[in-house]
Amino acid sequence: MNPRFRNVRRIGPVNVASYIDRGRNRHLAACTAPRCDFSAEYDSRAAAELAARTHRCSA
Numbered sequence: 001m002n003p004r005f006r007n008v009r010r011i012g013p014v015n016v017a018s019y020i021d022r023g024r025n026r027h028l029a030a031c032t033a034p035r036c037d038f039s040a041e042y043d044s045r046a047a048a049e050l051a052a053r054t055h056r057c058s059a
């Protein structure tokens, strides 16, 4: 099932999005740099945005 992303926002090279997974709010931070594998899920939007802001891109 494809999650429906809401509130997609770009912070530097990282996209932050919120979606609902099995009735629960989840938040995803994913780097868009081609050679960077960073992506992580969080329970709170603030945590996802903080991770995006502090991400040190390895690409």
Ligand SMILES: [Zn+2]
Pocket (backbone or CB within 6 Å): 013, 031, 032, 033, 036, 037, 038, 055, 056, 057, 058, 059
């Ligand atoms: Zn990165």
